[in-house]
Amino acid sequence: MSTNHHMTPDEFRKFGKQVVDWIADYYEWVESRPVLPNLAPGDIRKSLPEDPPEIGESFEHILGDVDTLIEPGLTHWQSPKFMAYFPSNTSFPSILGEMLAAGMGQQGMVWKTSPVATELETHVMDWLVSLMGLPEHFKGNGVIQDTASSATLCALLAARERVTGGAANRAGVPSNLVAYTSDQAHSSIQKAARIAGIGDERMRLIPSDDHFRMDTEALAAAIRADLEGGLTPFFICAAVGTTSSMAVDNVQAITDVVRREAADIWVHVDAAMAGTAAVCPEYRWIHDGVEAADSYCFNPHKWMFTNFDCNAFWVRDRKQLIDALSILPEYLRTAEHLSGAAIDYRDWQIPLGRRFRALKLWFVLRHYGAAGLWHHIAEHVRLAESFEHNVVAHDDFELVVPRTLNLVCFAHRRGDAFTEALMAAVNATGQLYLSHTRLGDRYTIRCSIGGRDQEQRHVDVAWNLIVQKAKQLEESEGESRG
Amino acid sequence: MSTNHHMTPDEFRKFGKQVVDWIADYYEWVESRPVLPNLAPGDIRKSLPEDPPEIGESFEHILGDVDTLIEPGLTHWQSPKFMAYFPSNTSFPSILGEMLAAGMGQQGMVWKTSPVATELETHVMDWLVSLMGLPEHFKGNGVIQDTASSATLCALLAARERVTGGAANRAGVPSNLVAYTSDQAHSSIQKAARIAGIGDERMRLIPSDDHFRMDTEALAAAIRADLEGGLTPFFICAAVGTTSSMAVDNVQAITDVVRREAADIWVHVDAAMAGTAAVCPEYRWIHDGVEAADSYCFNPHKWMFTNFDCNAFWVRDRKQLIDALSILPEYLRTAEHLSGAAIDYRDWQIPLGRRFRALKLWFVLRHYGAAGLWHHIAEHVRLAESFEHNVVAHDDFELVVPRTLNLVCFAHRRGDAFTEALMAAVNATGQLYLSHTRLGDRYTIRCSIGGRDQEQRHVDVAWNLIVQKAKQLEESEGESRG
Numbered sequence: 014m015s016t017n018h019h020m021t022p023d024e025f026r027k028f029g030k031q032v033v034d035w036i037a038d039y040y041e042w043v044e045s046r047p048v049l050p051n052l053a054p055g056d057i058r059k060s061l062p063e064d065p066p067e068i069g070e071s072f073e074h075i076l077g078d079v080d081t082l083i084e085p086g087l088t089h090w091q092s093p094k095f096m097a098y099f100p101s102n103t104s105f106p107s108i109l110g111e112m113l114a115a116g117m118g119q120q121g122m123v124w125k126t127s128p129v130a131t132e133l134e135t136h137v138m139d140w141l142v143s144l145m146g147l148p149e150h151f152k153g154n155g156v157i158q159d160t161a162s163s164a165t166l167c168a169l170l171a172a173r174e175r176v177t178g179g180a181a182n183r184a185g186v187p188s189n190l191v192a193y194t195s196d197q198a199h200s201s202i203q204k205a206a207r208i209a210g211i212g213d214e215r216m217r218l219i220p221s222d223d224h225f226r227m228d229t230e231a232l233a234a235a236i237r238a239d240l241e242g243g244l245t246p247f248f249i250c251a252a253v254g255t256t257s258s259m260a261v262d263n264v265q266a267i268t269d270v271v272r273r274e275a276a277d278i279w280v281h282v283d284a285a286m287a288g289t290a291a292v293c294p295e296y297r298w299i300h301d302g303v304e305a306a307d308s309y310c311f312n313p314h315k316w317m318f319t320n321f322d323c324n325a326f327w328v329r330d331r332k333q334l335i336d337a338l339s340i341l342p343e344y345l346r347t348a349e350h351l352s353g354a355a356i357d358y359r360d361w362q363i364p365l366g367r368r369f370r371a372l373k374l375w376f377v378l379r380h381y382g383a384a385g386l387w388h389h390i391a392e393h394v395r396l397a398e399s400f401e402h403n404v405v406a407h408d409d410f411e412l413v414v415p416r417t418l419n420l421v422c423f424a425h426r427r428g429d430a431f432t433e434a435l436m437a438a439v440n441a442t443g444q445l446y447l448s449h450t451r452l453g454d455r456y457t458i459r460c461s462i463g464g465r466d467q468e469q470r471h472v473d474v475a476w477n478l479i480v481q482k483a484k485q486l487e488e489s490e491g492e493s494r495g
Numbered sequence: 496m497s498t499n500h501h502m503t504p505d506e507f508r509k510f511g512k513q514v515v516d517w518i519a520d521y522y523e524w525v526e527s528r529p530v531l532p533n534l535a536p537g538d539i540r541k542s543l544p545e546d547p548p549e550i551g552e553s554f555e556h557i558l559g560d561v562d563t564l565i566e567p568g569l570t571h572w573q574s575p576k577f578m579a580y581f582p583s584n585t586s587f588p589s590i591l592g593e594m595l596a597a598g599m600g601q602q603g604m605v606w607k608t609s610p611v612a613t614e615l616e617t618h619v620m621d622w623l624v625s626l627m628g629l630p631e632h633f634k635g636n637g638v639i640q641d642t643a644s645s646a647t648l649c650a651l652l653a654a655r656e657r658v659t660g661g662a663a664n665r666a667g668v669p670s671n672l673v674a675y676t677s678d679q680a681h682s683s684i685q686k687a688a689r690i691a692g693i694g695d696e697r698m699r700l701i702p703s704d705d706h707f708r709m710d711t712e713a714l715a716a717a718i719r720a721d722l723e724g725g726l727t728p729f730f731i732c733a734a735v736g737t738t739s740s741m742a743v744d745n746v747q748a749i750t751d752v753v754r755r756e757a758a759d760i761w762v763h764v765d766a767a768m769a770g771t772a773a774v775c776p777e778y779r780w781i782h783d784g785v786e787a788a789d790s791y792c793f794n795p796h797k798w799m800f801t802n803f804d805c806n807a808f809w810v811r812d813r814k815q816l817i818d819a820l821s822i823l824p825e826y827l828r829t830a831e832h833l834s835g836a837a838i839d840y841r842d843w844q845i846p847l848g849r850r851f852r853a854l855k856l857w858f859v860l861r862h863y864g865a866a867g868l869w870h871h872i873a874e875h876v877r878l879a880e881s882f883e884h885n886v887v888a889h890d891d892f893e894l895v896v897p898r899t900l901n902l903v904c905f906a907h908r909r910g911d912a913f914t915e916a917l918m919a920a921v922n923a924t925g926q927l928y929l930s931h932t933r934l935g936d937r938y939t940i941r942c943s944i945g946g947r948d949q950e951q952r953h954v955d956v957a958w959n960l961i962v963q964k965a966k967q968l969e970e971s972e973g974e975s976r977g
Contacts, residue, residue: 021587022522057610057614061614064625065619065865068864069867070864072591075861087609102600112515112590116517129568129569136540144547159846170690181689185692186694200824207664209690210668214667338686342682343739343933356536363644363686382552389501450826459826
């Protein structure tokens with residue numbers, strides 16, 4: 014093969030079909046393998062040649078290396094044995110959307126550079142509003158971001174510019190701005206406040222109640238104290254489904270506080286994990302109060318069968334977002350922009366360039382339909398409920414907090430050290446992957462359901478493994494004491 | 496079909512292979528179609544159903560709609576007739592990498608959640624250092640970002656925290672920090688300064704010389720004036736290949752200024768577009784002085800046959816980047832992190848989650864090899880040179896600035912209004928897509944070469960079309976005057 018060779022369309026047909034088969038095979042065998050690779054940091058790099066090749070290699074050889082060098086280093090997020098962190102579920106329709114988007118090679122920074130990437134995005138974002146019963150005024154005001162971290166940062170920047178009348182963009186961030194979230198909220202909120210020049214000292218972590226929801230009376234008190242201290246409260250991030258325990262902040266009460274204090278505070282609702290549940294009418298209560306919020310986001314790339322990355326972000330008033338994020342150099346001026354007729358999504362986000370992410374979401378929404386998504390999400394919640402029943406029914410275990418939706422937080426009654434050792438023992442089997450958190454300073458195991466292929470049998474096997482490992486640990490502790 | 500139906504692996508095999516053929520076909524026919532769709536804003540949405548489907552649809556139907564609803568709305572970035580903006584070239588090896596990454600469904604936020612996504616990333620970033628003759632001290636200090644906008648923001652945040660000893664993250668941004676870039680630098684730099692709480696007033700846009708490179712004497716004077724005024728210069732962004740005209744700032748002279756003024760100024764080098772040229776030893780001069788910079792980035796997703804998004808970003812000292820961007824909540828603690836043995840890339844970027852982008856880059860570097868990349872990049876530069884010769888040889892046209900690498904900036908001698916009308920007439924044919932800028936306040940057409948499939952014949956056809964349209968415009972102007 015010449016080194017000057019571009020792969021031809023016919024070669025792509027051949028290798029592309031091999032890759033399609035590789036992917037299909039992967040989903041057929043992934044359940045049979047350990048969910049976590051047995052590797053130490055550095056092991057993979059040791060197997061790779063130190064220098065890039067001088068002369069191009071055959072693609073047969075490269076694809077062969079996927080099996081020998083890449084596959085052994087995967088953590089199997091798509092295995093039904095993966096119950097750690099959160100679901101990052103995929104689906105075949107979504108993978109097909111990613112494939113096509115990669116092939117089309119669009120760059121939708123402005124309407125003109127990809128009209129369909131732009132308009133399909135606005136359209137599927139409107140579809141999600143209908144599908145999830147979100148406020149109608151979100152329609153036309155939605156954009157896909159990479160992650161909830163970025164959406165939160167955009168919301169915080171829009172809030173910063175709104176409250177300062179654009180002065181922060183012009184002259185820097187005044188030192189009187191104060192932001193609020195709960196002590197359970199995601200680390201990305203504090204990170205956004207750092208990035209945007211607010212800083213930890215003016216990011217109030219409001220205490221949470223015994224269900225780990227933001228204490229809204231404490232919030233009101235903090236806002237009043239800051240106002241009295243001459244500071245300017247400007248941003249609250251409410252969590253609908255905290256990372257640690259899936260606690261759902263009372264958005265209605267939070268927006269009531271803002272109204273009562275008559276302050277110009279932007280309320281952003283981060284429903285990254287839990288938002289998908291609103292596809293099911295019986296769980297729409299999680300969004301009570303969102304109609305009074307200024308912005309909202311959730312991640313189809315967590316629980317809605319859509320490949321990472323895909324965060325869905327809406328604002329009440331897109332002008333406020335655009336005013337905060339728009340810069341228009343000469344080389345990006347287009348007639349469609351200047352006329353105001355088109356959306357240029359570059360003004361709705363941190364980066365300039367953007368992929369055609371709406372395509373995979375369109376595929377997913379059409380493949381499943383509202384009824385299909387409802388079915389699967391409700392089933393995941395039912396599976397989590399069955400796991401919760403097992404915990405409650407067992408004398409040695411207890412819930413650390415009642416289950417919300419698809420996450421069960423539990424511990425062994427022997428205490429933190431035992432619970433931690435138990436999780437390590439379970440994960441070491443390769444038959445299950447769980448992760449942990451601390452709730453009220455208690456070491457807590459999280460069992461998170463929501464993988465595409467998770468069924469009752471996986472939840473049953475997981476529970477039996479946990480019980481078996483706990484028994485073994487008890488016995489070995491007994492022996493070492495005896 | 497049941498609405499509860501997940502697509503099966505066998506269905507995916509079938510539809511996946513259809514999608515592979517769709518992509519291969521696309522690259523076979525794209526050249527024959529108008530490069531820009533003939534649409535007005537809103538046209539695409541009118542063709543889409545207002546509400547999402549209640550019941551899932553057949554994938555045959557959905558794929559059929561790709562032809563009827565999606566394809567007509569594409570701007571053909573991958574057509575050899577696309578010479579606007581910058582190349583956003585793809586290649587089949589890269590598309591195969593995107594496909595596999597989508598199928599694997601990795602989420603590499605920390606080492607443990609995808610050891611191979613993490614280690615392959617560090618590895619291919621080291622490969623790029625070798626391939627492009629970048630400073631050896633970049634090895635181990637590279638990370639893939641989505642875009643140069645995000646890389647620049649990360650660099651600016653690292654600089655902000657270095658100069659304030661972490662105080663900005665803790666207490667907000669002091670009002671004495673000053674950043675510098677040239678008046679030709681990309682809008683994302685000013686945007687980053689806004690986001691990070693510096694603001695336009697302390698973002699100095701240093702004048703450029705007659706070749707649109709930063710005037711380093713003016714830079715030195717601005718820094719001295721700011722120091723004398725009690726301000727704290729902390730960040731310079733040098734452009735290696737400006738967006739407007741591919742001007743290459745003198746990085747050596749800029750870092751010399753910093754050394755001379757003995758200020759703690761972070762020098763970031765943004766080579767988003769041009770960096771790829773360093774694959775060819777004859778163009779490595781563009782990076783002279785980078786060894787004294789604090790950070791550097793370029794976009795494999797522009798000119799290195801790697802699908803958007805893929806920005807390659809290095810820092811001299813990763814600790815400074817991590818110190819600025821790390822937050823470690825309990826639920827993300829892993830033994831591998833706490834031991835310091837593993838890289839957790841979530842601490843090197845704005846978002847938390849991350850895709851397995853190293854895979855497509857690995858495929859590209861192995862498929863082409865150093866020699867293959869060299870061949871294609873050098874050929875693109877030669878094509879641009881041949882276009883430049885045509886401009887210079889024609890009495891009615893002139894270069895606005897001498898060509899650098901693959902970009903030709905030219906104008907018609909009849910002036911701005913004529914040049915603008917000419918570009919509009921050329922683009923209206925659908926046979927070529929060019930974009931514009933202003934250089935020294937002069938309306939300038941940009942002809943950007945670098946698409947995967949661009950050959951001499953495309954450049955010749957483009958030039959002939961431009962000359963023909965200019966002649967028609969002259970005649971019609973003559974008639975309307977006559």
